Amino acid sequence: MTLALDGGTAAITAEWPAWPPALDDNQRSKLAGVIESGHLGSTSGPLCDEFADAFAHRHDTTHGVMCVNGTVALFAALRAAGVGPGDEVIIPTYTFVACATSVILLGATPVIVDVESDDLHMSRETIEEALSERTKAIMVVHIAGSACDMDPIMDLAAERDLFVVEDSAQAHGATYRSRSVGSLGHASTFSFQSSKAMTAGEGGIVCTSDQGLADRVWSACNVGRSREGAWYGHPTVGWNFRMTELQAAVLLPWLPRLDEEIAHRNAFAATFAQRLEELGTDARICPDPDGAEVNTRHLLMVRLGRDDGSVFDRKWINDALAAEGLPVDYGYPGLAVMDSVIAGGGKPMPTPRFDAVAERTLWIRQSMMMADPDRAVQAANVFHKVLGDPRSRR
Ligand SMILES: *Cc1c(COP(=O)(O)O)cnc(C)c1O
Numbered sequence: 001m002t003l004a005l006d007g008g009t010a011a012i013t014a015e016w017p018a019w020p021p022a023l024d025d026n027q028r029s030k031l032a033g034v035i036e037s038g039h040l041g042s043t044s045g046p047l048c049d050e051f052a053d054a055f056a057h058r059h060d061t062t063h064g065v066m067c068v069n070g071t072v073a074l075f076a077a078l079r080a081a082g083v084g085p086g087d088e089v090i091i092p093t094y095t096f097v098a099c100a101t102s103v104i105l106l107g108a109t110p111v112i113v114d115v116e117s118d119d120l121h122m123s124r125e126t127i128e129e130a131l132s133e134r135t136k137a138i139m140v141v142h143i144a145g146s147a148c149d150m151d152p153i154m155d156l157a158a159e160r161d162l163f164v165v166e167d168s169a170q171a172h173g174a175t176y177r178s179r180s181v182g183s184l185g186h187a188s189t190f191s192f193q194s195s196k197a198m199t200a201g202e203g204g205i206v207c208t209s210d211q212g213l214a215d216r217v218w219s220a221c222n223v224g225r226s227r228e229g230a231w232y233g234h235p236t237v238g239w240n241f242r243m244t245e246l247q248a249a250v251l252l253p254w255l256p257r258l259d260e261e262i263a264h265r266n267a268f269a270a271t272f273a274q275r276l277e278e279l280g281t282d283a284r285i286c287p288d289p290d291g292a293e294v295n296t297r298h299l300l301m302v303r304l305g306r307d308d309g310s311v312f313d314r315k316w317i318n319d320a321l322a323a324e325g326l327p328v329d330y331g332y333p334g335l336a337v338m339d340s341v342i343a344g345g346g347k348p349m350p351t352p353r354f355d356a357v358a359e360r361t362l363w364i365r366q367s368m369m370m371a372d373p374d375r376a377v378q379a380a381n382v383f384h385k386v387l388g389d390p391r392s393r394r
Contacts, residue, residue, distance in 0.1 A: 003389060004323035011382050012325030014375070019367030020199045026253035034249045042066065047248035052205060054255055055190070058173075059182030061207040063214035066248070067221045067241040070169040070191025073204035074102035076241065077187040078137060080206075080216035081163040083108050087136035092122035093334035093351045095141045097342065099167055100335055104345040108136070112336045112346050117353040119289045120144070120301060120361070124152035130349050137163040142171035142181050145197075145296035145366075149289040150176055150184040157185075165189060170298035172197045173258045177291045182207045187217075192247065197261065197296055197366065198254045200247035265297035265369035268376045272300065272364075275380035282306060282387050286361070300364040301331070303357065304387070311394040314359050320386040326379055329363040 002008030023031070030047075039045030048066045056064030067073050083089060085107035091099045094115045103110040114126040121143055138157060140148045150166075157164045164185035168174070172190055174181040182188035187210070190196075192203030206217045216236075218227055224238030225231070273285045286301040304312045314330060321328050334355070335341070336348035364379070386392060 001385065003320055003385065004325070005320045010323060010325040011385065012375075012378050014325075016327075016368045017370040019365070019370070020194060021370070023250065024253065024257075027250050030249035030253055031246060034245045040245055042242050042245055042248070045245035045248075047245045047252060048243055051248040051252050051255075054252070055205055056207045058180070058255060059168075059188065059190075059207050060180040061183050061188070062209045063207065063211060065206045065214055065217045065221060066243040067204045067206065067217075068243060069193060069202050070167070070189055070196075070204045071098040071102050072221075072241050073189035073191070073206045074098065074139065074165065074167060075105050076217045076220045077165045077189055077206045077208075077213075078103065078106055078108070078139075078163070079220055080213045081137060081165070081186065083136050083163070086134060088132060088134040088347070089137045089139055090122075090127050090130050090135060091139045091335070092126070092141050092143070093336040093348075093354055094120050094332055095143060095167070095335065096169070096332070097335065097338065098169075099139055099141060100342050100346050103139070104342065109134075110139075110335075110342075110346045111135070112334075112341070112348045112351075114349060114351040114353045115143075116289070117357045119146070119287055120354070120357075121146070121148045121289045123149055123289070124156050126353070127153065127156060131160065135160070135162060137165065139165050139167055140185065141167040141169075142174055143299075144286075144301050144363075145171050145174055145298035146288040146292040147171065147174050147176035147181050147184070149291050151291065154184065163187075169193075169196060171296055173262050173294060174292070174296045175294040178293065183209065186210060187213055192251060195366075197298060198251055198258060200243075200250040203243045203247045203251065261370070262294060262296045265366060266295065267373045268369040268371065269295075269297050269300050271373045271376035272380050275377050276383065279380065279384040281380065281384040282310070283383055297369050298366050299331070300369060302328070302362045302364060302383075304360040304362065312360055313392060313394050314362070317386055317392050318362070320389070320392070321382060324382045324386065326382045329365065331361055331363045334358065
């Protein structure tokens with residue numbers, strides 16, 4: 001069979017589902033209700049509060065505070081924990097740039113650590129390599145939709161009196177040892193930006209079961225007011241980081257369908273993995289960390305090769321897959337090597353575990369996993385065909 005790259009017919013011609021999906025009837029009617037009411041902002045409408053409570057409870061926490069996006073949520077949570085100039089916050093190299101920039105925004109230093117080469121998550125071991133006198137907090141990232149191995153990290157945090165925030169921007173609905181992601185650290189953050197599992201275009205939330213922390217986050221996002229205080233009382237410095245009621249109207253009806261969508265993506269992922277196995281393809285899905293249970297499949301991280309030293313030509317593979325109708329991504333370059341370590345604000349640690357596998361990792365996005373699971377068979381067939389070509393290796 002001639003590869004599409006060489007002029008053959010593309011194996012996959014059907015479109016992959018768009019993300020976000022079209023608004024459903026519940027979202028449309030909630031949205032219409034907000035428009036009718038005229039209460040477009042959360043200072044007059046009830047929906048942001050209603051959603052914050054529902055989302056926080058869904059993630060086994062008692063308090064939720066809405067804000068404009070996931071980056072600001074990280075900033076507000078760390079600030080509420082007292083992180084500021086001179087402090088260091090440990091973050092993983094394999095994540096979105098916001099993990100670093102939210103720390104830089106506080107005048108603190110993100111210390112960028114390695115991730116485990118099999119699952120690409122940070123671990124107690126990789127964190128320990130970066131501890132210093134200045135370490136104030138750890139930002140764990142439940143990357144791709146699966147939880148970090150949190151128990152050892154929380155033990156370390158207790159030993160060293162460190163604050164732990166869980167960046168759960170990719171893990172709405174994920175679980176770890178029968179507990180919900182978002183409830184495992186001292187605070188957690190989620191994003192509702194367009195690419196995430198629940199989205200209103202933009203949006204964010206901080207969840208916690210620490211009332212004092214929630215109040216400080218709320219104040220930071222509500223121009224320094226206190227919840228019970230006067231409208232023009234501003235006892236602390238804060239900003240207007242509020243989300244709108246229009247966004248809450250889109251998000252509220254999403255909560256009850258989240259689990260079903262997670263299950264759908266997992267069915268796709270399982271079929272894809274099984275088919276790769278059947279075919280004996282030189283690729284597999286990255287495993288989850290110990291203790292991770294529900295993986296929400298924000299991204300399907302595909303590992304090329306079997307750790308036998310083969311060197312892959314990722315660019316050629318990417319082009320060949322795209323030509324067959326399977327567009328995949330390279331994924332993140334490490335933050336530890338990004339644009340002069342994000343213009344000088346970050347402190348990179350050596351990342352040998354990540355470096356060893358970076359070129360052998362590809363992503364299939366969440367939107368594609370919303371397709372029928374039988375299309376996962378097609379996707380795996382295409383991987384098999386492309387990786388069977390000698391040009392896929394260097
Ligand atoms: C999307 C994302 C963020 C940032 O969220 P925004 O809402 O885009 O600001 C932070 N961390 C991770 C891991 C993300 O994927």
